[in-house]
Amino acid sequence: METNLQINIFYIQKNNEFEILDQKYIKLISKFANIKEYNLFNKKIANAQNLDNPELAKKSYEEVFNAHKRGFNxxxxxxxKELTSLEFAKxxxxKFELSFFIGGAYGLREEFTKKMNFSFSLSKLTLAHYFVKTLLLEQIYRAFCINSNHPYHK
Incomplete structure (x- = not known):
């Protein structure tokens, strides 16, 4: 299936314990859209996190994210905002390009999130970042299935 939709997932993560599941969903999503993921973890972020300085860490996340804002962010x-799967699908x-941003261990500043097109909460629970990415990928696939009347959602 040829598609013009581009999905970008930008995240900050040291390791990925769910890589097998992530690749499964990326393959499924690729039937509906071009999808790329970008791990932007770098030395500056590692240093900020090692200093246990939340504000410095958040600023370092935002510095790498700002260069990648494009499409619907x-x-x-x-x-x-918490959404149902049907609301997320809508x-x-x-959209022609979607860019998702998953912060690092300290989250993101409100000033940064307000500059985005939409702020989305998968849960009120605190979740491990590698789990958030996997859950997001599953919900993206589910949304495409909903929007195309594919039976996966049922």
């Missing part, structure tokens, strides 16, 4: 944030419908 969605930040994953615990303070964001949000991503009819």
């Amino acid at each position: 969605i930040v994953l944030d615990e303070r964001g 949000i991503i419908q009819d």
